[in-house]
Amino acid sequence: MRITALMAATLSMGLVAGVFGLYAHTIMPGLARTDDRTFVGAFQSIDRAIINPWFMAGGFLGALLFTVLAALAYIGRPALPWIVAALVLYAITVVITLVVNVPLNDAIKAAGNPGHIDVAAVREAFDEMRWRGWNLVRVIASTTAFGLLAWALTLSGTSG
Template identity: 65%
Template sequence: MFALRVTALIAATMTTGLMAGVFGLYQHTVMAGLARTDDRTFIGAFQALDRAIINPWFMTGFAGALLFTAAAAILSPGREILPWVLAALVLYIVVFGITVAVNVPLNDALKAAGSPDSIADLAGVRAAFDEARWTAWNLVRTIATTAAFGCLCWALVVRGRLG
């Protein structure tokens, strides 16, 4: 049982850390770079990024962070580790909810607009996407996932102290 507990905690920490990196990279690099482009480039590039990110690597990290953290919470043996894992789980549930309720619908609406070559009003489509809203909620995802990662890192420290 010890090996399963530690494996779940390590997997939760690794996948959550990866997701913090993904959300952070979008926040301070991808969206910042796309913000400086014209409407056609923004729409085309964002659509391409959104199609590319739906892959087994991303989905393993995105869903894995939730599943492994839940498993780590279920398997946590005592009061020393459990509060940290539960805090991480709650934070990541918030991230998961924001992603499903805000970011994915905005992404899907932008993809549904079609190819930039066939869009008559590129500025209108970009404005309807609402970059500011997408980016604001992504900042929340970045902060919450980074905090969840920190909680899981601390849970590992505590686990190591317990022996």
């Protein structure tokens, strides 16, 4: 059970780090090059699509749950400090997501159909630079957490 929890934590953390990274180096730069109507409509569609059981359970919430389980399973073992550090970094990522990114996502979705709204005003209110800046923090924190969990797996393999 111990190694299974740590492997699940590592895999789900990798998934989340990859998603945040993909937003940072592909999705948001691509959307930045579009007109206002395309930006608003595409972002609304992408945000609706990412809220699905596969990503939420297997990635976003799964990374948190599995890392907590791994921490509990590794109490008293050499890998524990690395798992706890990963958990702290991912908790920061979750807070940033809930306090910054989700409210911005929800506001752009609530604006309505891009064909019937002032898309320039909606895009400006969205504040792309704020969203992207905090997403970069999420990328760094979750990728570092992934690395820490990978190191914990290494320690787990060498310490029995």
